[in-house]
Amino acid sequence: MMDWISLLELGVRHAAPILLIAMGCLLAQKVSIFNLALEGFTLFSCFFAVVGAFVFKNVWMGVLCGVLAGVLTAVIYSVFILQLQVNPVICALSINTLVTGLTRYLLKPIFNTSGRFVMPSELALPTIHIGFLDSIPVVSVLNNKSVLVYLSLLLPFILYYVLFHTEFGLNMRITGLNEEAALAAGVNTKKVKYTALLLNGALCGLAGAELALSVYMFNVGMTNGRGFTALAAVTLAGAHPLVALGTCMLFGVSESLSIQLSTSGYSAYLLGAIPYAMALTAALLPRIIRLVSNNMKKKSAERQAIELHSN
């Protein structure tokens, strides 16, 4: 029988990077930018988090470098789509292609290896032990995590407050809903969009740092579709931060379940497909229902008209 406590513990660890990326994605989504470059942002940050930690021999410098790398890619992306008016989807896909190639390529001149680079284990992200958590049965799975994991768990609440209870959040939401109205109301929409995208880059940077430094190594393609999983989580949650916390947790646990299943010989692929199937359903089903119900309403209105005539 599977040990569900360890499953949950692994789930929290897997959910943390997805959650950080998802919160960044959500900010971009709020200003109606559908960011497909999350994968590229995160992979670039993974690489530079490892570079920073290795060069400065300090894990926190690694986190800083990761965040800076994420912000840098976000700056490039936002300048291209906001200033040069390039199609955001194409720009995002080219960033993903470029970053995948670049991180593989740069392993050679920087570390003189190919494929992966493992650092000494003292450069791992330190974990925090909170004494009193051990005594509480289920919550103890939250113990012994790195500070970035705790940050990722707090972030949805912070974002919820910022989005729905501050002026900045209001500006962001109105920019996403109706840009003309926001402009008319005196909101600097370009500034709001830049801010959202740069925050998105910084959060992807944190996710990359957590991903790479918690295992103190860089592996080519180590984001492994997490950017798109986060996108699926945000789509499923309807871009609401607290619901996104739930969906990210769900996907984190399903990822750890798929790892446990594949080691015991079952097919883990279908579990991997769950996030995407759910997001697809979430995107399509409400619209289908609305279409069908509209059709039915139209029919019943026609019937009423017929009945009116026949009377």
Next chain:
Amino acid sequence: MKDKTSNLIRNLINSSNSIVAVLIAFLIGGFMVLLVGESPINAYSAILKGAFGSPTAIRNTVRFAIQVMLMAYSFSVCNRCGYFNISQEAQLYTSALAMVFVSFWTEGLPGPLRLVLMILAAAAAGALTCLIPAVAKFKLGVNEVVVGVMLNYLTKFICQHLIAFSPIAAKRTSSIVSIEIPEHIPVPVITVGAVLIVIAYAFILRSTIPGHRLTVTGKNKQFAQASGIDATKVLLMAAVTGGVLSALCCMGEILGYFHMIYNEFAAGMGTDGMTAAFIGNNTPIGMMFGSLLLGALKSGSVLLSVLTEVPTELIDCVQGLIMFFATIKFFNAAQIDLKRRRVVE
């Protein structure tokens, strides 16, 4: 006559955009080669040699170029009417699965009949997969990119599951692949077929009524509707065509070269097609040059790591850079047109 010359100039301006993008990408790529401590001239001549240096190299280049070209046409026919065909990888996976399943189920039937059934099944699967995001966009109003991306991952995982745990799985311990299919199409037939498809595509787009409808609908949907074209039908037909073109690419790969489904065989092929489409600016001839360039890069990368110390990933970087810069309008044809007109006046 005057109209024709201005058209030519516009095409030249558009293609010079792509040429500048490619040159910038190679320039940055050259600096990256310097980073490893090699000479860029050596690296690029190694790629050139790997792409055109021997009959085998040229054969490989043609193979990759055809693969990229079909994907580019599939992307472009949808892009013409404002439908972003990002679910190309899903189309490749489903049509590959359709072929292998039909081959598995129809054992005992005569060979040519099986081949025809497989081709039909693959085309249908590709078209249906391409239709899902299209219907979502045009009937339900959902962003086709969301649906397409989710569909890519969904089909990738389903394909992995099927080639690992189903009747079509080859039970090998080393790698997950599907069973081998007995049907083959000789490579020259594929090459000739691809060339014929390209000619047909250019002809249909330029001088037939469906092609004209597609162009008009792509330029202005409201205008098309007002002049009596059923725009939604045209758009969905374009999506079907795109799906069938992806399926044709998949047929070439599976029936001509692989004869089985490899794990994640379609990874990156959608992006390749998109890049070629942007290099070629959606024109049939331009896309041919674009796919030849990408095909040459792909087949040339083999010699790069043999002859020099440069990692093969240079190719990925250059391709990403090309895609990056190909979308920027360095010279804007419309603006230059306007300026010329002002001068004439």
